[in-house]
Amino acid sequence: MHRTLKQISIETIDEEVGRKAGELLGATGLSGHRCAVDALLAVVALAQPRPVLLVTTDPEDMARLIGEPERKKAERVAILKV
Numbered sequence: 001m002h003r004t005l006k007q008i009s010i011e012t013i014d015e016e017v018g019r020k021a022g023e024l025l026g027a028t029g030l031s032g033h034r035c036a037v038d039a040l041l042a043v044v045a046l047a048q049p050r051p052v053l054l055v056t057t058d059p060e061d062m063a064r065l066i067g068e069p070e071r072k073k074a075e076r077v078a079i080l081k082v
């Protein structure tokens with residue numbers, strides 16, 4: 001557990017992240033409070049150095065928000081449903 005927690009970082013949600021999240025929502029057609037939180041998480045995940053594993057209970061919406069068709073599959077954010 002200690003090794004896992006040591007690898008976790010805490011990211012700041014600022015105005016720039018909020019703006020990018022809004023752009024993601026607009027691009028995907030998603031809306032609402034739940035999707036806004038997902039979009040904030042997506043922006044943070046997309047900004048991380050690869051590899052990235054995103055653990056979520058909502059893989060369908062997250063896949064829409066995190067789609068990176070321009071990247072090779074091995075370089076995309078991986079999504080794990082819990």
